[in-house]
Amino acid sequence: MNFKVGVIAGDGIGPEITAQAWKVLSVVGKKFGHSFERTDILMGGCSIDACGVPLTDEAVVSAKAQDAVLMGSIGGDAATSPWYQLPPEKRPEAGLLGIRKALGLFANLRPAYLYPELKEACPLRSDTASQGFDLLIMRELTGGLYFGARKTEEVDGLRTATDTLVYNEEEIRRIAKRAFDIAMKRRKKVCSVDKANVLDSSRLWRAVTAEVAKDYPEVELSNMLVDNAAMQLVKDPGQFDVVLTENMFGDILSDEASMITGSIGMLPSASLNESRFGLYEPSGGSAPDIAGKDIANPLATILSAAMMLRYSFDLDQEADAIEAAVKQVLADGIRTGDIMPLDEAQKQKMTKVGCTGMGDAVAERI
Ligand code: IPM
Numbered sequence: 001m002n003f004k005v006g007v008i009a010g011d012g013i014g015p016e017i018t019a020q021a022w023k024v025l026s027v028v029g030k031k032f033g034h035s036f037e038r039t040d041i042l043m044g045g046c047s048i049d050a051c052g053v054p055l056t057d058e059a060v061v062s063a064k065a066q067d068a069v070l071m072g073s074i075g076g077d078a079a080t081s082p083w084y085q086l087p088p089e090k091r092p093e094a095g096l097l098g099i100r101k102a103l104g105l106f107a108n109l110r111p112a113y114l115y116p117e118l119k120e121a122c123p124l125r126s127d128t129a130s131q132g133f134d135l136l137i138m139r140e141l142t143g144g145l146y147f148g149a150r151k152t153e154e155v156d157g158l159r160t161a162t163d164t165l166v167y168n169e170e171e172i173r174r175i176a177k178r179a180f181d182i183a184m185k186r187r188k189k190v191c192s193v194d195k196a197n198v199l200d201s202s203r204l205w206r207a208v209t210a211e212v213a214k215d216y217p218e219v220e221l222s223n224m225l226v227d228n229a230a231m232q233l234v235k236d237p238g239q240f241d242v243v244l245t246e247n248m249f250g251d252i253l254s255d256e257a258s259m260i261t262g263s264i265g266m267l268p269s270a271s272l273n274e275s276r277f278g279l280y281e282p283s284g285g286s287a288p289d290i291a292g293k294d295i296a297n298p299l300a301t302i303l304s305a306a307m308m309l310r311y312s313f314d315l316d317q318e319a320d321a322i323e324a325a326v327k328q329v330l331a332d333g334i335r336t337g338d339i340m341p342l343d344e345a346q347k348q349k350m351t352k353v354g355c356t357g358m359g360d361a362v363a364e365r366i
């Protein structure tokens with residue numbers, strides 16, 4: 001089959017990591033008889049440089065015309081990049097928030113899995129790491145603090161800033177359903193994370209989630225306060241299957257979850273709307289400090305391409321092939337710098353590669 005794939009290479013390490021994912025996709029296409037038709041789309045800092053804004057209307061139109069979009073990363077170094085001299089709504093991140101909203105990508109899936117081969121790179125206590133974990137954060141992506149009204153003004157002579165955390169029951173219901181649906185295909189557990197001891201939005205979140213749960217009698221629902229969840233993630237991540245949470249909590253917890261997999265360079269993600277369309281991106285940032293040095297880890301992007309095959313194109317076998325190739329690469333001791341074992345003796349047994357080398361290694365094993 002032929003699939004139309006938009007590619008937002010973006011900024012920093014974005015172009016190099018998406019190049020590796022594209023290479024792997026091309027090999028998958030050849031092996032399984034599909035073609036992936038690539039359309040490049042500008043977003044983020046590179047769009048500011050070329051068009052003056054981080055996301056143009058044309059870019060949104062082009063993205064909508066694709067079957068799915070694969071993204072690298074956007075943004076630069078806030079301390080030095082001229083992009084951050086611009087007002088907030090013109091900075092690179094505004095492009096990402098804009099495309100999420102414009103395409104209705106409300107469901108953000110961030111799976112965090114500890115590959116047995118990466119236990120040595122996991123910063124958790126070794127008895128915890130050796131138990132492993134396989135969890136998925138279902139983060140709400142188009143509501144909450146990110147999209148509520150905000151302003152900075154002077155009140156009684158003091159500079160005062162306001163952000164608003166708003167959710168209506170429909171927004172909560174649709175993301176909760178996604179969490180339960182995916183739990184049915186996993187270990188049938190949903191842990192809904194909120195701050196219901198303080199926030200009204202969390203109390204509504206908890207109530208609506210409990211209503212949705214009634215339609216999924218086989219799934220076990222639990223609730224956890226977000227501060228406790230942050231602690232439990234490092235204490236006993238194996239207890240989690242699907243973690244359902246609102247936008248901001250999901251942003252924070254998914255960075256934490258990625259770190260315990262060994263590196264943020266390992267965590268893929270899918271952002272989905274009501275249809276099969278999705279935007280697929282690594283959870284990590286643009287890492288401007290290592291951009292262009294061919295040392296970034298492309299595995300999260302390659303695994304994001306696998307999620308694209310699975311969720312947008314229904315190509316499970318092909319997605320399995322990519323995931324198996326990644327596992328094989330790790331089993332063969334091939335490592336980028338970020339996933340090297342911490343222990344010196346273990347390190348000696350590994351083969352260190354760069355971004356391109358890692359992409360080649362995966363492509364060869366498809
Ligand atoms: C993420 C990122 C974004 C977010 C930033 C770049 C706006 O941190 O995808 O997690 O906060 O959602």
Ligand code: MG
Nearest residue numbers: 251252255283
């Ligand atoms: Mg984040």
